[in-house]
Amino acid sequence: MKVLVTDPIADAGLDVLRDAGHEVETGYELEGADLLEAVADANALIVRSGTEVTREVLEAADDLVIVGRAGIGVDNIDIDAATDEGVIVANAPEGNVRAAAEHTVAMTFAAARSIPQAHVRLKGGEWAKSDYLGAELNGKTLGIVGLGRVGQEVAKKLDSLGMDLVAFDPYISQERADRLGAQLVELEDCLERADFLTIHTPLTPETEGMISDDELEMLEGGYLVNVGRGGIVDEEALARKVEDGTLEGAALDVFAEEPLPEGSPLLGVDDVIVTPHLGASTEAAQENVATSTAEQVVAALEGEPVMNALNAPSVDESAFPRIEPYIGLAETAGKVAAQLLEGRIEGVEVTYEGDIADEDVELVTASALKGVFEPLEWQVNAVNAPQIAEDRGVEVTESKTHQAADFQSLVSVTVSDGDEDISVDGTLFAGDDPRIVRVDGFRVDAIPHGRMVITRNTDEPGVIGLIGSVMGDYDVNIAGMFNARETIGGEALTVYNVDSEVPDAAREELESDERIIGVRYITLNGQA
Template sequence: MKVLVTDPIADAGLERLEAAGHEVETAYEVEGDALLAAVSDANALVVRSGTEVTEAVFDAAPDLVIVGRAGIGVDNIDIDAATDHGVIVANAPQGNVRAAAEHTVAMAFATARSIPQAHARLRDGEWAKGDYLGTEVNAKTLGVVGLGRVGQEVAKKLDSLGMELVAYDPYISEDRAAQLGAELVDLDDCLDRADFLTVHTPLTPETEGLISEEELAQLEGGYVVNCARGGVVDEDALAEAVEDGVLAGAAVDVFADEPISPDNPLLDVEDVVVTPHLGASTEAAQENVATSTADQIVAAFAEEPVVNALNAPSIDESAFPRIEPYIGLAETAGKIATQLLDERIESIEVTYEGDIAEEDVELVTASAQKGVFQPLEWQVNAVNAPQIAEDRGVEVTESKTRQTDDFQSLVRVTVAGDDESVSVEGTLFTGDEPRIVRVDDYRVDAIPHGHMLVARNEDAPGVIGFIGTVLGDHDVNIAGMFNAREAHGREALTVYTLDEQVPDEAKEALESDERIIEARYIELNGAE
């Protein structure tokens, strides 16, 4: 597999990819048509914040499996486009958490004690001891906007220094905030009470300009520290608030446009401390995000869980061995069900019974949807299958029960149209061998084997022999078969596993016999 790296990462990450047997190509600072050409045959793309991964990039890269972001922020990646193309987007949120938190704390002290300004004047020969009267953080109130991984780490560090903590984050519970020693409040209350405000949110349409002129006025006499993402804090408004004395100071590590323009107003304000996006710039952090990203790419190539996937179902690595065999089973059940349905699919239901119902099955359900949509010749995988269902108005439901009559675990995939539905049930036998054990009301015992024929016929002597003869006449070898019936003399259903595809002529010959109600060829594409 080919991995294209377009932003520099630590050598440890590159070495890990090469050790796994993958080809690594570096092409730093490519953009525009050069980027599209470079990514055209790539199976993975590794970026940091410098590369814009747009829809055009995904259009140009038909073999792309995963985009790995060696860091936290992914606002430079079009995740919707990635999902539409079935490409996993994964970041490395843990690798630089400590580094980013430490830089935030350092910036808070730097602005509160005017450290860079005093340093510069001393280097210029001025002993300006009387010009700087700093602010202690002890007994002050820290307002945290965004109590995610970095926000939590900053809160812990500054709480230990005697600060009171208030936090604004609409996506975290009060209990979790309380565990960190923080009071969860709305944004206005956070701004009104904070002496120091630190920002730790991603840049989204909702957070862009979140802290602007009105919000900064509520922080009168306080300090703002932004080491998260540029654009969350309005730079013009921040520069004006510090220049006019509304704020005592600010510290900024990230900017809306990077590298920063020489005429950025923040550069002209004495009491604003600026650094060139150094939050993750420690040796340990760079190695951590590089190796984490490499590990996720290796996992994606091996069709294993990508633990930090942002647009695909993921699962804890320790739980993966328990659900792994059911992924292929659910996909196969979905493929069979959709090829037996004669109507447009309106809904998909995936049901789990027994021990499997105790597991995190999001990835299994996505695989069932992949199986349902794949025979319709859509470009589908477990990444974009849920999005395909949503886009096409297909309702997807998932249900679980610990009750099961005959098997330790059972997976049932039901597809339905306006007037009919088809259910296919599967389980695992000894050694994780997949078996299809029921089609609608018919109990079967079929090993999925690449090609299948499902025949509904009268329960009469000679029918099975006739089907076997027709298949033999068309050079189709039967690998296995199982026959089930409603009751003696009524309708029966037979599942044949085959070594070859059933030609149209064979299917027509079967259905020309009045005893054959339906003969449906099922293509599993070699699924086992």
């Protein structure tokens, strides 16, 4: 079969393809009409960041089975269009883990000992030995924000150098952290205790600008290192805090805008070290990425599972119509449950009752996990969600029963932090109309869509009126309301569908009333 490679990859990857018997065609300058012509008879396409894989490109390739991205980022690939065309999109997220971790360690040493600054001055003829009094890593505390693959590798390397480890990651289990020798803490505690802070969390709406003036003040006297994603650290605030002495120094390999603009405030601060996104720039990393991508292409062309597919469900074709409506339902239940649980997720249980228990529900369970992890993990989907759970030490259980008390089929997603758990149950009305029918044991009939507010309060007169009044004061329109209670005068739970974002101030005002036990704002369907 023909594999078209339009961006340079390591020869090791090309060898994997040829050894499998495939024809490899390279076209590193292809674009426009030439790209459309070249891809027309291709069975697989391998790209890096240089080729834009648009809907037009995908529609021109009738025989295309897979697009392999030799790297992690897929911003240049129209995944929705690929899905529409039945084309698998796969990336190589693990090939550069070691390289990124090693660069993090290198940048940590560079910041601690002012290596680049001293180098430049000595090259310029200055013997500035007395100007640089460095910090040793041994005995210092390393704060890690994001304990995923790279964060875990950094933890192992710096733990071996005698550092104490604290980490902030709401989606890693305590057991996995214990294995790494890291203490899980909240973000504020992580910042206040850290002598060195490294960042390895994906860039999401929740993490964008997460480290700014207030957070940097908590890191007073420390160093910040970011080889993860640009945009998580407020670069102007960081430049100020290093320049005014709040921080001892910083080292960054990634930036909100790349290439880094000439006018960036980071460039004017001597104790801020910058490198041009070199985290994955090692020969070994490039070979790993190339071979990983090639192996996935070979698997797809041979009809085998693709480990890092971003959009490819795996289920028997004849069974798919029966489980398809439950895929979105399970994902939604997972999203709601995860956003309701305030603690760190240690376990996820997915339970099937009634007719759905007769089906192969592996894909449905994976979709529930996708919903649970989506607020955190970049590019999570039903294919890679189980691996994310394994990487983070989250225990996943699946159970079935053919008995369903009130419904023909019921899907329940329960998330637990080890002490507390939250369950969200869903079903389908009229075959394909999803409903949330139970939240933490409270019976409701809620439409899972858009923006939702879930309140818990004492069951007494005037509380629902108060909630409606406060929502109105903040110009939040209530589109629907579904109420349940334990007993008369006991605890009540209400689900509100709302038309706009609920400001923090509105939630704070509600929670200041002693009758309100808690208010949670839930977003679904890509809403903010």
